[in-house]
Amino acid sequence: MEKDKKLAQDLLRVRGEGFPSPLVSILGTKRVHILRYAVIGGLIFMLWTNWSDFGLRGFLLFGLGLIVGGILNEMGFLKRIGSNWTFTEKVTNWNIVSQLAGEQDDTDNPFDTPENS
Secondary structure (H helix, E strand, C coil): CHHHHHHHHHHHHHHHHCCCCCHHHCCCCCCHHHHCCCCCCHHHHHHHHHHEEEEEEHHHHHHHHHHHHHHHHHHHHHHHHEEEECHHHCCCCHHHHHHCCCCCCCCEEEEEEECCC
């Protein structure tokens, strides 16, 4: 239930602020972004120096390709979500989202049925 509350709060935040640009989401300062760019920098450094002499050039290029491909895939995914955001806003029941986020009373919760009690 805590996960639902967090997801509902995030959805309400995105509704209030608008859907972020994929570039802003990818080039963030979270720990995962910093780690990703540190790995990319390390792979490029190894390619640039003499590590390619040890026969590791193929593995380094493969790893770099996986990371860059993952970033491009994530950017495409976020772009598709952003283009569909207006439809998502129309079809989402924001009263239920607010209830899940804990911003309203749960007195008229449509999910409360006798079999759920």
